[in-house]
Amino acid sequence: MRGFKRSRRVADQLKRDASEVVAEMLRDKPSMMVTVSDVVVTDDLRYAKIFYTVLGDEELILKAQEYMTKATGRIQSELARRLRIRRLPEMSMHYDTSLVEGMRMTQLIDDVMSEDEKNEPEQD
Numbered sequence: 001m002r003g004f005k006r007s008r009r010v011a012d013q014l015k016r017d018a019s020e021v022v023a024e025m026l027r028d029k030p031s032m033m034v035t036v037s038d039v040v041v042t043d044d045l046r047y048a049k050i051f052y053t054v055l056g057d058e059e060l061i062l063k064a065q066e067y068m069t070k071a072t073g074r075i076q077s078e079l080a081r082r083l084r085i086r087r088l089p090e091m092s093m094h095y096d097t098s099l100v101e102g103m104r105m106t107q108l109i110d111d112v113m114s115e116d117e118k119n120e121p122e123q124d
Helices: 006-025 058-070 071-082 100-120
Strands: 031-040 045-057 090-095
Touching: 006 031, 006 045, 006 071, 031 058, 045 058, 058 071, 058 090, 071 090
Parallel strands: 045 090
Antiparallel strands: 031 045
């Protein structure tokens, strides 16, 4: 019995290759820092969700989202050329908010910790 499901192995390979494809496509756009953060493939290998993160302000994120949505077909055709599987999953691009949410949660925790330190009575 294998240790991993085929959908997970395909997702891992798609993530590696999609990262390379996106990096190559954005080589001429140095202001856009897009990273493929995760790929989720359905068990029947028909659909894949590619999650990506963007470093930058809100305007740059919106620009990157528009670019990635338009580039989905190019990315999918390049991945079809690279991968040796019978049928490539149909792909959709999704902005991954987990990095932003993680940074927000870290800031909230830091704020609470600093507030606790301020309110703590001094000990002699």
